[in-house]
Amino acid sequence: MYELSKDQVDFILEDVRRNGIKTEELQLSLLDHICCVIENEMSPDKNFDDYYRSVLPRFFKKELKEIQEETDLLLTFKxxxxxxxxxxxxxxxxxxxxxxxxxxxxxxxxxxxxxxxxxxxxxxxxxxxxxxxxxxxxxxxxxxxxxxxxxxxxxxxxxxxxxxxxxxxxxxxxxxxxxxxxxxxxxxxxxxxxxxxxxxxxxxxxxxxxxxxxxxxxxxxxxxxxxAKYKEEAIEIADLHLKNVTIFASSSLDDKSNKIDSLVRIELQQKTEKVLNNISEVRNSLYKYLGEGKSVNEEELLMGYRNDYLSCHQFFFKSYTRNPEKDLPKEILIQLKKELKTYQSYVNQYFKISSKSILNLDDQNRTFDGESVKTDWEHIYFSVTPFETIVRNLNQLEIDIRLIEASCI
Amino acid sequence: MYSSELIKGTLKTIILKLLSESDKMYGYEITQKVKELTGGKIQLTEGALYPTLHALEAQGILSTDVVNVGNRIRKYYSVTITGKQIAKEKVNEYSDFIDTMIFLLDLKPKMG
Structure with missing residues (x-):
């Protein structure tokens, strides 16, 4: 068995390094392997340099650094x-x-x-x-x-x-x-x-x-x-809403020139506020429902729910079949209609005013698939209706109430 | 000698099987052992052996022991506990593969 000197070992290590083996671990592994080959397979009468040159090609196809590249690849893909x-x-x-x-x-x-x-x-x-x-x-x-x-x-x-x-x-x-x-x-x-x-x-x-x-x-x-368009529209609707409230607040009951008795006036005012509060409540709970529990403003909801008739329908009705006879309104809508009716009958009774021309809560004929179908108020204004229209309808309802109130005075 | 393509796919299995049957081995020893066991029919190329050994070590399948031998350092490889499990799986998979190949290539000894 041939024994390698320290110089020869150093020479091999240096040669391995020079040929593109960069990591120390691999250098040492290859060094040991080459040394083993030489020690075990070289006959003592042969020349070290020549034999080393003939052993090296066993490790690669073209260049020694292939081993380094292959190792790197395997390690990065560890x-x-x-x-x-x-x-x-x-x-x-x-x-x-x-x-x-x-x-x-x-x-x-x-x-x-x-x-x-x-x-x-x-x-x-x-x-x-x-x-x-x-x-x-x-x-x-x-x-x-x-x-x-x-x-x-x-x-x-x-x-x-x-x-x-x-x-x-x-x-x-x-x-x-x-x-x-x-x-x-x-x-x-x-x-x-x-x-x-x-x-x-x-x-x-x-x-x-x-x-x-x-x-x-x-x-x-x-x-x-x-x-951007929604945003403009949302602002427009919000503005309109605000304007309505201001107009009616200023026009209504502080007007000293009215003919009616102040006690009746206070009663009317209270009843009006009650209905308006009810409408606000419906609006708020709708917004809360659409905002999933968080208070989200009208503008943001308009961005997310524009043209969304399903979400609003599900808020107001128990089912979604698009058949007015089958989709029953939920409690919140029934309650709203009841309040509006009570208000209307109060107004009719005390002020002898027929408010039907302003707010009609009766069933009306609507064309549906080419046929005229009797449809109730709930379905006309709230069933299968996109969010922006619901907002408009609720605004309109507030205006109607204010109008009825104004016509009483 | 079989072609290197045939050996490449089985290299990991061969290494793991050999190492799980012995206490520890170093690179040159593995090549010699394979050569001896197969009567020279399978010779592992060093170009493929070391990258695989290093990768298996990095994956924790093999553990190493470093020993000074003369003027140099020798790295002994042994299989970890997880490695033993993987070795078993690899051997089973390969045996299954061979059965399939025998069937696929119609190598079954003819009956009668």
């Missing part, structure tokens, strides 16, 4: 399978939670927000980051890494802005615009210009870019522009 598992599970979890949360939200069952929050948080903070780590390691080209990175940033911002929007938290729109900014000014240029250079991917790149522009543009139109 947690690869665990990560992949977490990614798939969190993805699946998010998808299922999101679907269930959406159903809960539509049905207004408790826990909808918690489920949606959980889904969005697990998508944005577990699924997408791991997706980025895994995918960006799989691609070799730097541009591809950027494409995946920007795509993931867009995804996270999009998810979080959706979360903010459904929770009615401030900053949703800003985040949404930021997401679109990332999509249009970072993701798309890199994606387009890196893909178009390669003849193989040219066609697909152009098609995908067009899709991204259309989809992003549609989302932008749907949210940002209409969002």
């Amino acid at each position: 947690h690869y399978y665990a990560m992949k598992k977490v990614m798939l599970r969190s993805g699946m979890f998010s998808a299922i939670t999101f679907a269930i949360g959406a159903i809960f939200k539509i049905m207004h069952w408790p826990g909808a927000s918690a489920l949606l929050q959980l889904a969005i948080i697990s998508i944005s903070f577990i699924f997408l980051p791991i997706f980025f780590l895994i995918k960006s390691k799989e691609v070799k080209v730097v541009q591809q890494k950027f494409i995946i990175g920007f795509g993931v940033i867009f995804g996270i911002l999009f998810c979080i802005s959706t979360l903010f929007k459904i929770m009615h938290w401030p900053g949703a729109s800003f985040m949404w615009l930021l997401a679109l900014g990332v999509l249009f000014f970072l993701f798309l240029p890199v994606f387009f210009f890196s893909g178009i250079r390669n003849p193989d991917t040219k066609m697909n790149t152009i098609l995908s870019s067009i899709m991204v522009v259309i989809a992003g543009g549609l989302l932008f139109t749907l949210t940002a522009i209409y969002g």
Whole structure:
């Protein structure tokens, strides 16, 4: 058996290092292995240098540093399978939670927000980051890494802005615009210009870019522009509401020139306030219901519930069949109608005023699928009616009451 | 000698099986043992052996012991408790795989 001198061992170690083996652990492992080969397999009459040169190629195909690269790859992917598992599970979890949360939200069952929050948080903070780590390691080209990175940033911002929007938290729109900014000014240029250079991917790149522009543009139109429109409309409605209240407050009962007796006047005032309070209560509990327990203002609700006739219908009625005979009103609406009727009959009795021309609580004929159907007051104003119309109807009801009151004096 | 592609997929299984049957072994010893057991038909290439050993160590499947030998350091590898379980699973999986391959490639000895 050949015995290696210290110089020879040092020489081998140095040579291994020079050939691109960077980590000490690997250097020492290879050193021992090479030494073992030489000690066990070289016949004593052979020359060390020649033999060493002939042994080395056993370790690689082209270069020794292949071993270093292979080790690095295996080590960086040490947690690869665990990560992949977490990614798939969190993805699946998010998808299922999101679907269930959406159903809960539509049905207004408790826990909808918690489920949606959980889904969005697990998508944005577990699924997408791991997706980025895994995918960006799989691609070799730097541009591809950027494409995946920007795509993931867009995804996270999009998810979080959706979360903010459904929770009615401030900053949703800003985040949404930021997401679109990332999509249009970072993701798309890199994606387009890196893909178009390669003849193989040219066609697909152009098609995908067009899709991204259309989809992003549609989302932008749907949210940002209409969002601004809702806002104006919401302010308009809120203004109108405020104006009504002021007009009637100033016009009504402080007027000294009225003919009626002050005691009667006080009674009328009390009864009017009672009805108006009842309307306010209905309004407040509707807002609270839509805001899921939190007090949310009209403006924010208009952003979230515009054109949403189902949520309001579910607040006022026991079922949703769209058949006026089957959908029975809930207690809150029955109570409101009762109050209004009591007020009307009081006014009719004491002031000999027929308030029907102002506020008609009777059943009326409505055309429904081409047929004239007798429909009650509850269904005309509150059934299958979008939120903004309900707000308008409640405002109108307040105006009507004030008008009746004014006509009494 | 079998082609390196065939060996590559089984490298982990071979290493784990060998190490779980002995107390501890070092790299060169593993290659020699495999060569001896298979009559030279399977020769582990060092280019694949060390990256795999280092990765298995990082995953906690193998533990190491460092010993000074003459002018250099020698790393002995042994299987951890979790590693033993994985070795068992790998061997079972491979045996199942072989059965499937025999069936797939129609290698069953003909009856009669």
